[in-house]
Amino acid sequence: MRYRILKQEGRAKRAELETVHGTVQTPLFMNVGTVAAIKGAVATSDLEQIKTQVELSNTYHLHVRPGDKIIRQLGGLHKFMSWDRPILTDSGGFQVFSLAGLRKIKEEGVYFRSHIDGRKIFMGPEESMQIQSNLGSTIAMAFDECAPSRADRSYVQASVDRTARWLERCKKEMARLNSLEDTINREQLLFGINQGAIYPDIRIEHAKRISEMELDGYAVGGLAVGETHEEMYHILDQVVPFLPKDKPAYLMGVGTPANILEGVERGIDFFDCVYPTRNGRHGHLYTNQGKINLFNAKYELDDRPIEEGCGCPACRRYSRAYIRHLLKAKEMLGMRLCVLHNLYFYNTMMEEIRDALDEGRFAEYKKRKLTGINPLDQ
Amino acid sequence: MRYRILKQEGRAKRAELETVHGTVQTPLFMNVGTVAAIKGAVATSDLEQIKTQVELSNTYHLHVRPGDKIIRQLGGLHKFMSWDRPILTDSGGFQVFSLAGLRKIKEEGVYFRSHIDGRKIFMGPEESMQIQSNLGSTIAMAFDECAPSRADRSYVQASVDRTARWLERCKKEMARLNSLEDTINREQLLFGINQGAIYPDIRIEHAKRISEMELDGYAVGGLAVGETHEEMYHILDQVVPFLPKDKPAYLMGVGTPANILEGVERGIDFFDCVYPTRNGRHGHLYTNQGKINLFNAKYELDDRPIEEGCGCPACRRYSRAYIRHLLKAKEMLGMRLCVLHNLYFYNTMMEEIRDALDEGRFAEYKKRKLTGINPLDQ
Numbered sequence: 001m002r003y004r005i006l007k008q009e010g011r012a013k014r015a016e017l018e019t020v021h022g023t024v025q026t027p028l029f030m031n032v033g034t035v036a037a038i039k040g041a042v043a044t045s046d047l048e049q050i051k052t053q054v055e056l057s058n059t060y061h062l063h064v065r066p067g068d069k070i071i072r073q074l075g076g077l078h079k080f081m082s083w084d085r086p087i088l089t090d091s092g093g094f095q096v097f098s099l100a101g102l103r104k105i106k107e108e109g110v111y112f113r114s115h116i117d118g119r120k121i122f123m124g125p126e127e128s129m130q131i132q133s134n135l136g137s138t139i140a141m142a143f144d145e146c147a148p149s150r151a152d153r154s155y156v157q158a159s160v161d162r163t164a165r166w167l168e169r170c171k172k173e174m175a176r177l178n179s180l181e182d183t184i185n186r187e188q189l190l191f192g193i194n195q196g197a198i199y200p201d202i203r204i205e206h207a208k209r210i211s212e213m214e215l216d217g218y219a220v221g222g223l224a225v226g227e228t229h230e231e232m233y234h235i236l237d238q239v240v241p242f243l244p245k246d247k248p249a250y251l252m253g254v255g256t257p258a259n260i261l262e263g264v265e266r267g268i269d270f271f272d273c274v275y276p277t278r279n280g281r282h283g284h285l286y287t288n289q290g291k292i293n294l295f296n297a298k299y300e301l302d303d304r305p306i307e308e309g310c311g312c313p314a315c316r317r318y319s320r321a322y323i324r325h326l327l328k329a330k331e332m333l334g335m336r337l338c339v340l341h342n343l344y345f346y347n348t349m350m351e352e353i354r355d356a357l358d359e360g361r362f363a364e365y366k367k368r369k370l371t372g373i374n375p376l377d378q
Numbered sequence: 379m380r381y382r383i384l385k386q387e388g389r390a391k392r393a394e395l396e397t398v399h400g401t402v403q404t405p406l407f408m409n410v411g412t413v414a415a416i417k418g419a420v421a422t423s424d425l426e427q428i429k430t431q432v433e434l435s436n437t438y439h440l441h442v443r444p445g446d447k448i449i450r451q452l453g454g455l456h457k458f459m460s461w462d463r464p465i466l467t468d469s470g471g472f473q474v475f476s477l478a479g480l481r482k483i484k485e486e487g488v489y490f491r492s493h494i495d496g497r498k499i500f501m502g503p504e505e506s507m508q509i510q511s512n513l514g515s516t517i518a519m520a521f522d523e524c525a526p527s528r529a530d531r532s533y534v535q536a537s538v539d540r541t542a543r544w545l546e547r548c549k550k551e552m553a554r555l556n557s558l559e560d561t562i563n564r565e566q567l568l569f570g571i572n573q574g575a576i577y578p579d580i581r582i583e584h585a586k587r588i589s590e591m592e593l594d595g596y597a598v599g600g601l602a603v604g605e606t607h608e609e610m611y612h613i614l615d616q617v618v619p620f621l622p623k624d625k626p627a628y629l630m631g632v633g634t635p636a637n638i639l640e641g642v643e644r645g646i647d648f649f650d651c652v653y654p655t656r657n658g659r660h661g662h663l664y665t666n667q668g669k670i671n672l673f674n675a676k677y678e679l680d681d682r683p684i685e686e687g688c689g690c691p692a693c694r695r696y697s698r699a700y701i702r703h704l705l706k707a708k709e710m711l712g713m714r715l716c717v718l719h720n721l722y723f724y725n726t727m728m729e730e731i732r733d734a735l736d737e738g739r740f741a742e743y744k745k746r747k748l749t750g751i752n753p754l755d756q
Contacts, residue, residue, distance in 0.1 A: 035709060041713070080699070080703075082696055303452050313421075322459060333419045333421055335419070336714075337421070
């Protein structure tokens with residue numbers, strides 16, 4: 001088995017996943033590099049310093065620029081961005097539904113316009129798999145519709161049924177692509193995505209249906225898009241038990257440190273979110289005493305690192321006062337240092353979670369960690 | 379002697395300068411970090427990877443933000459930006475004359491408005507020395523007026539006379555500051571600045587006058603501000619012989635690789651210029667086969683590094699195609715990698731110049747290097 005559960009505590013799983021690009025330890029947080037680069041001038045050479053296990057890039061963005069065929073000609077995404085560890089590519093579905101203009105959803109796929117140059121694009125399950133195969137990522141995500149969390153029941157039911165039909169087509173196309181001799185990564189994994197907005201019965205029905213398909217992993221999608229945290233936790237409580245326990249589970253686009261702790265408790269292995277990068281670029285920094293905003297005047301003469309004892313490249317060398325100055329002067333270096341710190345904070349928290357699970361003290365760790373998080377930031 | 383000439387070839391000098399922050403080898407190129415950071419998200423930890431010897435920061439910019447008194451309270455500029463090698467601060471003179479609004483020049487100094495918040499500021503020789511003493515840089519520059527290169531003769535003569543009087547005041551104030559017990563760097567060096575626009579006789583007269591003042595070094599200022607390269611070389615031919623040979627010579631704000639080769643030939647030790655950083659941010663890259671513009675479509679599928687064999691952090695790992703993609707996608711990482719390459723190119727050229735001088739083959743090196751430079755870029 002590629003996926004091995006090493007330890008369990010309640011529903012929480014401590015596992016590892018073997019891939020053609022190395023073995024990763026879960027639970028883990030993927031670091032988001034939408035267009036094959038982490039925002040904030042963070043290079044793959046930096047990721048090796050901040051405990052990153054999996055980099056996440058975006059099928060839609062790379063398809064429109066520079067183009068997946070160009071990346072394929074250059075030897076695939078790993079070579080393109082100089083990163084030899086695992087990469088997960090999302091399917092483009094979410095971006096088509098959130099970014100692109102004038103979209104039209106049909107049984108065959110989605111017609112839309114590029115947000116870069118307005119040109120017409122069609123993407124269906126086969127196209128998404130072909131693009132991800134051209135990129136040669138370690139894990140490809142199924143092409144799905146991410147329906148609005150407040151959509152009405154009949155819309156969501158029809159959407160989920162179509163997403164299930166699309167998943168069959170994704171699986172078939174991925175098998176075909178992996179069988180071709182000149183495919184960049186012939187061991188590309190495919191994760192399916194559970195949808196159903198905030199209707200637990202629709203989600204459970206869909207989870208059962210896709211669980212029978214023997215995919216390499218399963219994601220819960222369409223959360224953290226407008227519903228409350230309590231609704232999200234409730235859905236995880238209900239749905240995760242219907243996903244195969246012997247496959248990795250991925251909670252897409254989530255979230256805050258508190259969300260991640262709650263997700264791990266409910267059996268999630270993989271997380272990803274733009275919060276650490278986006279917050280970093282705005283000078284909002286994660287610490288074990290809560291989030292701090294470096295633009296605050298009280299840091300003007302503060303010669304301490306962002307967090308005492310932190311081993312990130314920013315804290316090992318620079319003070320709050322210096323980084324605050326850089327942010328105020330709009331020097332890119334300020335954003336870079338903040339993003340490095342935040343990603344290191346997230347990646348270190350995942351390491352702590354794994355250690356706690358290894359030692360059977362996750363519940364205690366979670367409780368303690370949450371006391372450091374301002375309720376408003378949870 | 380702090381400054382030792384190790385080798386000479388014609389007027390070209392190969393020397394070293396001992397400072398309280400370590401010994402530097404000249405000729406050298408200072409890497410410009412105007413507001414205590416090199417533009418392009420380059421940190422002091424990066425400078426150690428790209429052969430930087432001296433970092434240059436700006437008195438005017440740091441005075442208006444974050445404030446030199448704040449930096450002093452934080453232990454000085456070296457501690458603030460975490461850089462323990464030499465720092466040169468320019469005096470603020472040039473920026474007051476090029477950036478600030480509504481300036482009024484009087485015998486006592488210059489009244490002007492901040493380009494950040496419009497507040498009224500006065501800066502004279504004493505204020506400039508006090509600010510640079512608060513920053514605690516290794517080398518302070520004298521406060522001067524940088525008259526427009528096309529100013530008429532009578533204006534330039536009056537300006538140069540005032541600049542000479544200001545220099546006396548700078549020297550006196552620096553001696554006073556260095557004698558105070560709580561001064562951050564009590565061995566701060568002071569370089570004087572030769573002015574005189576494009577009038578060789580005014581420049582020579584001024585050079586003779588300031589040479590008698592026994593300063594730690596001498597700069598030629600007010601060049602590369604509108605005159606032709608030939609005019610600049612002509613002025614160096616005429617003026618440098620009247621500066622003390624046993625002191626370092628600094629050609630301010632210059633220039634292209636060709637300018638630097640010509641400057642070294644004429645006896646210059648120190649250079650600084652924003653070209654490598656500014657060009658890097660625009661995707662214009664220095665190579666030994668000439669400058670290249672990575673936005674050019676021909677690099678779309680080019681999997682070679684910017685320059686084959688280059689040891690910079692960009693070339694060691696990333697391709698032209700990848701960096702071009704980053705620049706086109708406006709990812710900060712693209713600018714960062716280009717700036718790192720360009721600074722490494724400049725710093726490496728200086729190393730080659732020193733090696734050539736050491737081995738008595740500078741003339742030959744210069745000739746060969748210039749053949750790799752497009753005449754339009756010289």
